[in-house]
Amino acid sequence: MSVRENLDAIIKGIQESRILEVFDKYYHDDVVMYEKGDSTNRVGKAANRKAEEGFVNNAVISEAKVLKVLVDGNNSAYEMLMKFTYGGHPVEKVQWALQEWKDGKVIKEEFY
Numbered sequence: 001m002s003v004r005e006n007l008d009a010i011i012k013g014i015q016e017s018r019i020l021e022v023f024d025k026y027y028h029d030d031v032v033m034y035e036k037g038d039s040t041n042r043v044g045k046a047a048n049r050k051a052e053e054g055f056v057n058n059a060v061i062s063e064a065k066v067l068k069v070l071v072d073g074n075n076s077a078y079e080m081l082m083k084f085t086y087g088g089h090p091v092e093k094v095q096w097a098l099q100e101w102k103d104g105k106v107i108k109e110e111f112y
Contacts, residue, residue, distance in 0.1 A: 003101050004071045010106075011078060015064045023052050028105040035111050059086045067094070074101040 001009075006026050013022030033042040033051070042048055063083040070077045077098040084091055100108040 001104060003074060003076055003104075004069075006101070006104060007069070007071065007076045007078065007099065011064075011066055011069075011080075014061070014080070017056075017061055019052055019056050020049070023049060026105055027109075028102055028107040031105075031107055031109065033109045033111075037110075055086075059084045059091075075099065076101065 010022045010026050013019060027045060027048065029045045031045055031048055032039050033048050035042070042051060061082065061084040063081065065081045066078055067081060068077075068079040075098070077096060079094065079096050081094050082092070096112045098110045098112070099106045
């Protein structure tokens with residue numbers, strides 16, 4: 001599978017509220033994830049899965065619309081409009097996610 005096909009599968013999983021399923025399948029064991037430049041407690045698959053579980057257990061996604069997708073070699077990025085409730089509070093945000101791929105899996109991901 002190509003980077004683009006794997007990225008499309010991740011995006012579809014987010015849109016279908018299958019975040020943990022696609023995380024388990026498409027994220028590298030050594031993945032590091034950053035929230036606006038901060039990777040605190042986001043090094044390795046186990047720590048990142050725990051963070052993803054925190055979101056999944058507290059959020060209900062009502063819309064996840066892709067605005068832009070870029071793929072260049074082992075790098076990809078997408079801009080997404082997300083509408084969800086988190087802890088009972090409505091949230092609407094536009095976010096960029098940038099990925100670096102290794103062995104067909106995300107090894108680094110940054111959110112802005």
